[in-house]
Amino acid sequence: MRLLVKQLLLLSLLGTLVSSCATHSGYISPCTTNPDGDYKDLTTIIRKAECFSGNAILEKPVTAGIQNLPLPARTPVVAIYKFEDLTGQRKSRDGIADFSSAMTQAPEAYLIRALKSSGFFKVVERKGLDHLTKERQLIRSTRERFDEKDKQLPLLYAGIIIEGGIVDYNTNVLTGGAGARYLGIGTSKQYREDTVVVSMRLVSVSTGEILLDILTSKAILSVGVSNDFFRFSTDNDLIEFESGNSMNEPKFIALQAAIETSVTELVKRGQEKGYWKYYLGD
Numbered sequence: 001m002r003l004l005v006k007q008l009l010l011l012s013l014l015g016t017l018v019s020s021c022a023t024h025s026g027y028i029s030p031c032t033t034n035p036d037g038d039y040k041d042l043t044t045i046i047r048k049a050e051c052f053s054g055n056a057i058l059e060k061p062v063t064a065g066i067q068n069l070p071l072p073a074r075t076p077v078v079a080i081y082k083f084e085d086l087t088g089q090r091k092s093r094d095g096i097a098d099f100s101s102a103m104t105q106a107p108e109a110y111l112i113r114a115l116k117s118s119g120f121f122k123v124v125e126r127k128g129l130d131h132l133t134k135e136r137q138l139i140r141s142t143r144e145r146f147d148e149k150d151k152q153l154p155l156l157y158a159g160i161i162i163e164g165g166i167v168d169y170n171t172n173v174l175t176g177g178a179g180a181r182y183l184g185i186g187t188s189k190q191y192r193e194d195t196v197v198v199s200m201r202l203v204s205v206s207t208g209e210i211l212l213d214i215l216t217s218k219a220i221l222s223v224g225v226s227n228d229f230f231r232f233s234t235d236n237d238l239i240e241f242e243s244g245n246s247m248n249e250p251k252f253i254a255l256q257a258a259i260e261t262s263v264t265e266l267v268k269r270g271q272e273k274g275y276w277k278y279y280l281g282d
Helices: 002-025 042-051 105-117 129-145 251-272
Strands: 077-079 083-085 123-124 159-180 185-205 210-232 238-248
Touching: 002 251, 083 105, 129 210, 159 210, 185 238, 185 251, 210 251
Parallel strands: 077 123, 077 159, 083 159
Antiparallel strands: 159 185, 185 210, 210 238
16 A cells, blocks of 8 residues: 555656646747846846747747838948957866857857847848859959840948947856755745846047947846755655756847847937937938
8 A cells, every 4th residue: 555655746846847848848938029127126037037938930020129220211331340258268167178158259240130120220241242243253253254245233331330349248247046944845946147238339431439338237037946845754755856947048048138239228328419310201
């Protein structure tokens, strides 16, 4: 009888574990945008972490501000030559030398995406300008060989250059947690907050003047949840059960949110200073 009770109890615990794992692995995040605001309490922190625990295809911007920008009266043409990780920081691992960078080495991809998503700017290719020039030369030489007229359109030139990059990355800016235990049943939650800082400059091609300078920071959240249970059976056998998971906000989401916030602020300040105007209709 006692053996049957033990088996039933173990099966029940195993079923709970499998159910918990299945629920977590099959969870699809409802978040298509990055929640704004500060991490002021544990409940908010855990909810924001759960917001990013599922899979997502980044078809849309992650901030609401960049999706609601007005159209320009005349679309500014911008170029991006360098927008890099300037922190030089490496991934931190206890007792291990890790030479992998803490942040992405291609942040210009997120900047180009943000500029295109805003619908406010026309972005010209400069990162792969050598490839573009070689391809145009190949087209020109091929047409000349077959006595065809070269009808290539001239390359667009930009009146504005956007420069900057990731200038700071801080870990363990905020840490904490909470837990409780009663009669062998316990649960605990821990959280950690990192920050990433993005700098963005708007430079005039005609004068070289820095027209605008934007500095944006974004929090990166990590939350760990654990549960445990132990109980002595009637014949002094110890039954113990543990489960847990961690939820980390992806760094690329935080980086994209910081860049999109910078682009949104760039558009607003540029309009206030008269560098461009909003389209007000006919």
